[in-house]
Amino acid sequence: MSTFKDFSFAGKKALIRVDFNVPLNDAFEITDDNRMRATVPTISKILKDGGSVILMSHLGRPKDGPTNKFSLKHIVAHLSKLLGVDVQFANDCIGAEAVDKAAALKAGQVLLLENLRFYKEEEKGDTAFAEKLAKLGDVYVNDAFGTAHRAHASTAIIAQFFSKENRTFGLVMEGEVVSAEKVLHDAQKPFTAIIGGAKVSDKILIIENLLDRATDIIIGGGMAYTFFKAQGGKIGNSIHEDDRMPLALEILAKAKAKGVNIHLPIDNIIADKFSNDANTKNCASGEIPDGWEGLDAGIESRAQFAKVILASKTILWNGPMGVFEMANFQAGTKAIADAVAEATQKGAFSLVGGGDSVAAVNQFGYNDKVSYVSTGGGAMLEYFEGKTLPGIAAIKG
Numbered sequence: 001m002s003t004f005k006d007f008s009f010a011g012k013k014a015l016i017r018v019d020f021n022v023p024l025n026d027a028f029e030i031t032d033d034n035r036m037r038a039t040v041p042t043i044s045k046i047l048k049d050g051g052s053v054i055l056m057s058h059l060g061r062p063k064d065g066p067t068n069k070f071s072l073k074h075i076v077a078h079l080s081k082l083l084g085v086d087v088q089f090a091n092d093c094i095g096a097e098a099v100d101k102a103a104a105l106k107a108g109q110v111l112l113l114e115n116l117r118f119y120k121e122e123e124k125g126d127t128a129f130a131e132k133l134a135k136l137g138d139v140y141v142n143d144a145f146g147t148a149h150r151a152h153a154s155t156a157i158i159a160q161f162f163s164k165e166n167r168t169f170g171l172v173m174e175g176e177v178v179s180a181e182k183v184l185h186d187a188q189k190p191f192t193a194i195i196g197g198a199k200v201s202d203k204i205l206i207i208e209n210l211l212d213r214a215t216d217i218i219i220g221g222g223m224a225y226t227f228f229k230a231q232g233g234k235i236g237n238s239i240h241e242d243d244r245m246p247l248a249l250e251i252l253a254k255a256k257a258k259g260v261n262i263h264l265p266i267d268n269i270i271a272d273k274f275s276n277d278a279n280t281k282n283c284a285s286g287e288i289p290d291g292w293e294g295l296d297a298g299i300e301s302r303a304q305f306a307k308v309i310l311a312s313k314t315i316l317w318n319g320p321m322g323v324f325e326m327a328n329f330q331a332g333t334k335a336i337a338d339a340v341a342e343a344t345q346k347g348a349f350s351l352v353g354g355g356d357s358v359a360a361v362n363q364f365g366y367n368d369k370v371s372y373v374s375t376g377g378g379a380m381l382e383y384f385e386g387k388t389l390p391g392i393a394a395i396k397g
């Protein structure tokens with residue numbers, strides 16, 4: 001498979017699956033255009049090569065076909081501004097208008113198709129629908145990592161209508177794939193995975209996959225309390241899942257058998273209510289009194305976690321160490337961010353992926369202090385779980 005930069009798009013019509021699923025307010029103004037900005041380098045390279053571009057995306061979750069609320073026409077003006085090109089629009093993603101406008105495209109021109117999800121065939125992965133889309137372009141580019149875990153018509157099924165030489169990842173997708181592969185299949189050791197967040201049940205598959213790859217796994221956030229309770233510790237009112245306690249013990253036993261070091265917090269910041277103005281104190285793990293709950297990693301834990309992180313050559317971080325949305329319970333997550341940034345500066349490769357840890361890194365202004373911040377929440381989580389993503393498999397073939 002060639003890389004995106006090796007492709008020459010001169011004289012070609014590139015059909016690009018992008019993720020323009022951006023939030024719009026009631027006046028149809030874009031409130032966060034990050035996903036659009038992310039794709040600009042991919043589109044610009046194709047235009048610079050002398051190709052033309054046909055963009056296809058979904059927007060929201062339309063239930064009953066075309067609806068003004070979910071029309072991609074609302075983003076045309078902003079996209080034109082970002083690209084410095086007058087973007088044309090087709091009021092349908094298939095049919096005569098799309099075919100005619102795509103056929104008439106000249107080098108340097110850009111056409112945006114209407115929302116793919118106005119057809120239920122898109123999410124069903126319908127082959128005939130995918131073929132109609134495929135006919136619009138000469139080359140297929142997938143730059144929508146956020147939907148790579150879905151076997152939809154435009155994200156996976158469509159690839160079979162292009163030869164291997166005529167399908168490729170775009171720069172966004174390539175960045176995500178290269179980073180994830182580096183961590184999962186080519187990690188320099190020591191490799192530390194930091195897994196936090198609310199629930200063990202959400203992260204169990206990731207932890208199991210990492211038990212075969214990581215040297216050290218830091219388990220923090222709300223999920224740590226299920227581990228403490230399973231080991232007979234006192235957790236007060238801390239969040240936990242009783243039904244996952246056997247699983248927690250199983251993870252600890254498997255880690256021991258495989259020689260993977262599991263690091264749970266030694267201490268915690270506990271609070272007498274789930275509120276930023278609660279009374280707080282630092283408390284040893286397993287000794288949390290009734291009426292109190294653990295809401296952040298404690299002072300000693302932060303130092304211990306930082307030591308492990310600073311000794312690492314590869315770092316994967318998913319999930320916060322506490323309720324970082326509240327100022328009084330963000331120090332644990334901030335300490336992790338600081339340590340990951342410092343380790344990165346010293347030469348480690350660090351990948352931050354999956355919803356809330358990405359939000360935390362952005363909140364602390366650390367997104368350029370780590371090696372890679374993934375944009376694809378659900379897709380990256382499934383990647384970490386060791387699953388094959390249909391959107392990636394389709395391009396690789």
Ligand code: AMP
Nearest residue numbers: 197198221222239294295319322323356
């Ligand atoms: P996740 O989406 O699974 O990564 O979980 C992130 C959420 O877990 C965030 O909203 C945090 O506020 C929450 N969280 C982390 N630690 C705790 C805790 N000790 N108690 C309750 N919620 C927590």
